[in-house]
Structures are given as C-alpha cells and as structure tokens.
Amino acid sequence: MEDSPSHIFLLNCDVCCSFPLASMLEAHIKYGGMGTMLVIKVSAELASEFGELVADPTTNELLHYTEKPETFVSDLINCGVYIFTPNIFSAIQDVSANREGRANLRRISSFEALQYATRSIPPDFVRLDQDILSPLAGKKQLYTYETNDFWEQIKTPGISLKCSELYLAQYRHTSPHLLSSGDGKKSATIVGDVYIHPSAKVHPSAKIGPNASISANVRVGAGARLISCIILDDVEIKENAVVINSIVGWKSSIGRWSRVQAEGDYNKKLGITILGEAVTVEDEVVVVNSIVLPNKTLNVSVQEEIIL
Numbered sequence: 001m002e003d004s005p006s007h008i009f010l011l012n013c014d015v016c017c018s019f020p021l022a023s024m025l026e027a028h029i030k031y032g033g034m035g036t037m038l039v040i041k042v043s044a045e046l047a048s049e050f051g052e053l054v055a056d057p058t059t060n061e062l063l064h065y066t067e068k069p070e071t072f073v074s075d076l077i078n079c080g081v082y083i084f085t086p087n088i089f090s091a092i093q094d095v096s097a098n099r100e101g102r103a104n105l106r107r108i109s110s111f112e113a114l115q116y117a118t119r120s121i122p123p124d125f126v127r128l129d130q131d132i133l134s135p136l137a138g139k140k141q142l143y144t145y146e147t148n149d150f151w152e153q154i155k156t157p158g159i160s161l162k163c164s165e166l167y168l169a170q171y172r173h174t175s176p177h178l179l180s181s182g183d184g185k186k187s188a189t190i191v192g193d194v195y196i197h198p199s200a201k202v203h204p205s206a207k208i209g210p211n212a213s214i215s216a217n218v219r220v221g222a223g224a225r226l227i228s229c230i231i232l233d234d235v236e237i238k239e240n241a242v243v244i245n246s247i248v249g250w251k252s253s254i255g256r257w258s259r260v261q262a263e264g265d266y267n268k269k270l271g272i273t274i275l276g277e278a279v280t281v282e283d284e285v286v287v288v289n290s291i292v293l294p295n296k297t298l299n300v301s302v303q304e305e306i307i308l
Contacts, residue, residue, distance in 0.1 A: 001086060008088065010128075012080030016163035018149040018170060019081065028083045031060065031143040034136070035088060038081035039144045040151045044072055050153070051078035051129055053137075055144040062142040067129040076144070078129075079151050088132070091141075095131045157274055158266035160247060164230055165211040168193035180208070188220070221256075228264060238283075246273040249294065255283035262289045270304050 007028070009021060017038070028036035039053060052073040054064040066073055126132070136142050150166045152159060171178045172193055182190040188202045192210025196202060200218040211228045214220070218231050221239040230247045237243065238256045245264035252275050254260055260281060265271030273287055276294035281287060286301040296307055 010082040014154045015080045017151040024145045027145045033143045034141045035084040036143045038079040039076050060144045062137045065133045065137045158272040162266045248275045249277040252279040254281045257284045259286045
C-alpha cells in the first residue's frame with residue numbers, strides 16, 4: 001500500500017490473454033464497486049473446469065460465483081484478472097475475523113486436503129474465490145468486464161506454444177513492427193507470424209514460420225526449417241536442421257540434418273518436444289514427441305521419451 005494506490009491489479013500467473021487493463025479500469029471506475037473481474041464466454045463443456053459466474057446483463061454486477069461446479073451454472077468464466085480498490089484488504093480481514101470460533105466447512109480439493117495434512121495452514125489463510133468472490137456476489141461490490149479477445153489457461157508446457165501463436169497473431173494487429181518479413185533473398189523466407197530478435201542471426205536460405213519465436217543471440221544455419229516453435233536465447237540451429245512444434249531451451253544446439261519435432265497436441269504430456277537448457281542434439285539425430293532435461297547430449301534418435 002506504499003504511495004496509497006487508488007486501485008490494485010491482481011493477475012493470475014497462469015493465464016494468457018490480451019490483458020485489456022486500461023479499458024477494464026475505465027469500466028471499474030464507472031461501476032463504482034470494490035472489484036471488477038475479467039470474464040469470457042466459453043463452451044458449456046469447458047466451463048466446468050473453471051470458476052463459473054452469473055452477471056447482470058445490464059449492470060454487469062456479479063450475482064453468483066462458484067468455483068468448478070459439478071453441474072453447469074453458466075458459460076461465463078473467471079479469467080483470473082482482477083482490479084480492486086484497497087477495500088479488498090478490509091474484506092480479507094473480515095473473512096479472517098468471522099472465521100474465528102466457528103467450524104470451517106469450505107469445500108476443498110484433494111490437493112488442498114493433502115496440503116492440510118502435511119503442513120500447518122495459517123489461521124488467516126484466505127482463498128479469493130470461495131472466501132471473497134462468492135460471499136460478495138450480489139451485494140453490489142463486484143462487477144464483471146467481458147473480453148472478446150483470446151484467453152487460455154497455461155495448464156501444460158505445450159500450451160506455451162499455443163499462447164505464443166496467439167500473441168504473434170495479436171501483434172499482427174497491435175504491433176506489426178515486431179513481426180519479421182523476408183523473401184529468401186537478402187533475408188530468410190518468412191511464412192505467417194514470426195518474431196525474430198534483432199540480435200539473432202538467421203541465414204537467408206532458412207525458412208521460418210508460421211508461428212515461430214526466435215530469441216536473442218540465436219544462430220540459424222543455411223537451409224534450416226522452423227515451424228511452430230519457441231527458440232530461447234543463445235541456441236544454435238545448424239545447417240538443414242528442422243524444428244517443428246517444439247520449445248528449444250537456452251544454449252542448446254541442434255546438429256546438421258537433425259529433426260526436433262512433435263505432433264503438436266498441446267494437451268498431451270508428450271504432445272510437443274521440449275529441450276531443456278544446454279541440450280545438444282548431434283548431427284542427423286531425430287527427436288520426436290520427447291522431453292529432454294538440461295545438459296544432455298543426444299547422439300541417437302528418440303521418440304516419445306523423457307530423457308532424465
């Protein structure tokens with residue numbers, strides 16, 4: 001609370017969206033409540049995996065909120081992006097005060113039950129969803145702001161590739177200067193949305209994209225082909241190597257004529273290939289649907305394996 005802020009943004013760390021914070025703040029001030037949450041409409045099948053809510057269609061007031069209900073409540077879900085006035089801290093304090101001297105009958109997940117069993121939970125432990133959002137719904141304290149842009153929850157490492165694709169597509173409309181272009185003459189052939197850091201060195205005969213992000217100090221050799229991938233800092237991709245549906249970790253090296261690829265199912269455990277930091281894939285080695293932990297050298301081909 002240093003410098004006495006008038007509003008506080010709270011963002012879940014596992015979400016990917018356009019974060020319309022400026023327009024959300026404007027709406028929040030107009031509503032005049034204590035808090036405003038970002039919401040989005042999803043299919044009924046997906047809704048039960050998140051916090052479902054009911055909002056007044058005219059005023060956007062939050063009328064009802066329930067976390068991961070067993071039966072369908074609404075196709076509006078909580079995006080995990082909030083703005084609050086400092087009064088949120090008074091609400092948290094009230095929850096802790098009211099809890100003293102009475103049984104706590106909140107529904108908890110099996111994971112939380114395990115946490116309770118293995119360590120002591122502070123008596124002032126408060127959960128935003130069940131202790132704040134649900135009790136304050138329908139009391140003209142909380143409001144919703146619906147986004148029509150993209151939104152994803154990052155549940156698996158593979159979703160990072162999908163999120164990268166979404167952000168690259170957003171850049172096309174909001175920051176086109178960040179995207180690369182090239183026709184294979186003076187610079188590499190670029191297909192679709194591609195980001196290449198200015199310090200990266202990409203051979204003109206390489207072909208990049210769609211949906212590729214190349215980070216600082218990356219070296220891409222002649223004839224290399226990169227599709228739907230995230231290449232992190234200081235990676236070297238040598239001549240005629242292929243990278244598809246993969247994340248390549250810092251300081252890794254992919255040899256000549258090697259292939260690092262996956263089928264691209266973002267939700268499967270081995271749906272994409274991930275190379276940890278400082279992994280070396282030697283020449284003419286194929287890595288398919290695999291995860292390789294840091295500091296490993298692969299001199300033989302692998303498929304659907306986790307290399308420890």
